Amino acid sequence: MLQKWRGQNQHVAQPLDHEKMIKELRVAIGPLTGHASKFCTDACLRRYLEARSWNLEKAKKMLEDTLEWRSNYKPHEIRWEQVEEEGKTGKVSRANFVDRFGRPVLIMRPGKQNTKTGEGNVRHLVYLIENAILNLPEGQEQMSWLIDFTGYSMNATNIQPKTARDIINVTQSHYPERLAIIVLYNPPKIFQALFKVISYFIDPKTYLKIKFVYPNDKESIEIMKSYFDTDNLPREFGGKANFNLNYDHEEFSKLMVEDDIKKAKFWESDNNDTNGHSETTS
Structure with missing residues (x-):
């Protein structure tokens, strides 16, 4: 009886399908253009999911906040x-x-x-x-x-x-x-x-x-x-x-x-070349 009870009630956590979740996050954030499209590579989406322990809603909220911040702060446009x-x-x-x-x-x-x-x-x-x-x-x-x-x-x-x-x-x-x-x-x-x-x-x-x-x-x-x-x-x-680590301005x-x-060349390059799947940047 004990073995039967265990078989009926014991919960076994199933491994997450990370690739599927990346695709789900991409669908959840909707169509992107310009800088946002180039920023949101698969590698980027993975990092946001990892940061939120693969919770889709939390990762979506975090990524949307970043996209808004980048749109306003424009970190990629800051020059030396x-x-x-x-x-x-x-x-x-x-x-x-x-x-x-x-x-x-x-x-x-x-x-x-x-x-x-x-x-x-x-x-x-x-x-x-x-x-x-x-x-x-x-x-x-x-x-x-x-x-x-x-x-x-x-x-x-x-x-x-x-x-x-x-x-x-x-x-x-x-x-x-x-x-x-x-x-x-x-x-x-x-x-x-x-x-x-x-x-x-x-x-x-x-x-x-x-x-x-x-x-x-x-x-x-x-x-x-x-x-x-x-x-x-x-x-x-x-x-x-x-070697010398003294800072030479x-x-x-x-x-x-x-x-x-x-950096300017990268962000100004054709966004259509990436389709959000480039691994070269965020």
Whole structure:
């Protein structure tokens, strides 16, 4: 009787048909044109479904919110000349090395914060996120963030809690499944107070990707080895590479201007070539 009861009542979860759900989400959001059509690749729809645990209605709402945000904010139209002032100190830049899995790395240096404009900081970071996505290798969808706290102090020039919250909101809401890992490298104790405040706004899945790393700490060294090839990682982050990571604003600006041309060509290309199925962008 026990075996019969189990056979009648035990629920066995059936695996989700992800490809079918991607098609259902595409139908649910309806016909798209222009930028929205090119943005909504199958890979993009998959990321939104993953971010909402494959709940179709929640993924649809999240994607629709992003499409509205992109229509108004136009992140793909931001050019380096518009955010260059924010980047003069090198507070955020794309590294000249990748992580162990070939993903681009954004290096952030809160100690080099140079402006007090919250919106300027957000716009500058959005620009660099879009730039990192543009430079993703084929088959790769994520990037890594390496946040270096050298020179950090809780003074007026550092990012304020509201700006940090705005950054969290933009990245979580409009760039789902784009972050592989966030390394907080050598954060001072004074940062803990700010982190406690902003952690309330961090999605649980994103929170698990945040790693506190400290020099000469055995566990931290293993974390860095698992995500970075130490032969290519600069010495200042515990690696063996002996190249100069000093930020050169002139050289970085040249690189960004070149990428702006590449970005413009991509978004201005014939939308009919993609039919929403290209894997090359968001």
